[in-house]
Amino acid sequence: MATQSLPPLPPLPPLPKPVASTGFHISKDQLTTIVPVAVAAALGTYLLCRYVNRKSCKKGQVNKTINKDSSKVVHSFDMEDIGSKAVYCRCWRSKKFPYCDGSHAKHNEETGDNVGPLIIKKKDA
Ligand code: FES
Secondary structure, three states: OOOOOOOOOOOOOOOOOOOOOOOOOOOHHHHHHHHHHHHHHHHHHHHHHHHHHHHOOOOOOOOOOOOOOOOOOOOOOOHHHHOOEEEEOOOOOOOOOOEOOOHHHHHHHHHOOOOOOEEEEOOOO
16 A cells, blocks of 8 residues: 655744733724723713712702601791790701701801891890
């Protein structure tokens, strides 16, 4: 039995030379993909946050801290117990709520608001 010799194989293409890494590198082709994707992701995140914040908007709340576990904050006083004068908070920032402690001044300064207390007093006789 005669042995057949196979034809010689064609030469292999040269392997690409490994690029010496000099750190993080992004090519122009990669940039043309990365930039639009990053812009779209940022815009999508911004719009999603705006949508979610609008859904759970708490900006309209005036009471930020007082009896938040209660569905309604109500105080009741008998006229006879008020004495000659009582000063009640209407800005919801007082540490002595429902009484005014002057915190409305800081609130007004920070927000440009103009709220002040409700003062109830007996007429001078
Ligand atoms: S502290 Fe609220 S009105 Fe004065």
